Amino acid sequence: MNYTDGTPAAGIPVTISIDGHEYTVITDENGHYQFDDLKDLSAGESYHIEAALDGFIAEADVTAEDISGAGGDNPTVDLPLQLLNTKLADLNKDGKINIADFTLLTNAYGTATGQSGFDERADINKDGKVNIADLAMLGSYWKI
Numbered sequence: 364m365n366y367t368d369g370t371p372a373a374g375i376p377v378t379i380s381i382d383g384h385e386y387t388v389i390t391d392e393n394g395h396y397q398f399d400d401l402k403d404l405s406a407g408e409s410y411h412i413e414a415a416l417d418g419f420i421a422e423a424d425v426t427a428e429d430i431s432g433a434g435g436d437n438p439t440v441d442l443p444l445q446l447l448n449t450k451l452a453d454l455n456k457d458g459k460i461n462i463a464d465f466t467l468l469t470n471a472y473g474t475a476t477g478q479s480g481f482d483e484r485a486d487i488n489k490d491g492k493v494n495i496a497d498l499a500m501l502g503s504y505w506k507i
């Protein structure tokens with residue numbers, strides 16, 4: 364799949380840091396990634412995961428509960444983790460995600476294609492309407 368701006372979801376490096384070492388996996392065609400062979404975590408510990416490409420966020424806090432087979436030979440994180448494309452949240456394409464993008468969306472909120480006030484830049488999921496779905500997407504990207 365591609366993101367709505369045309370960026371392919373596949374092939375994006377994502378790294379996990381464990382005890383000072385970094386391990387990298389590459390996203391599949393759905394923008395998902397997973398890490399295998401992780402060592403056990405104690406309660407309250409978590410792994411730090413981040414996307415190694417500008418414009419993307421790997422959205423994950425991996426805690427002890429996310430690791431299956433803990434205590435065995437092959438503890439695995441098998442939840443499919445989704446990568447976020449932060450460039451989609453830069454609605455006015457000025458390289459920043461800030462209040463200006465939020466304002467652009469709220470100004471067009473509730474409109475559909477052809478209506479006055481509609482701004483296709485605010486229609487993040489490209490379904491022809493600016494509504495709660497777009498606002499939710501903007502909110503999910505707005506974590507930097």
Ligand SMILES: [Ca+2]
Nearest residue numbers: 453455457459
């Ligand atoms: Ca912007």
Ligand SMILES: [Ca+2]
Nearest residue numbers: 486490492497
């Ligand atoms: Ca929309």
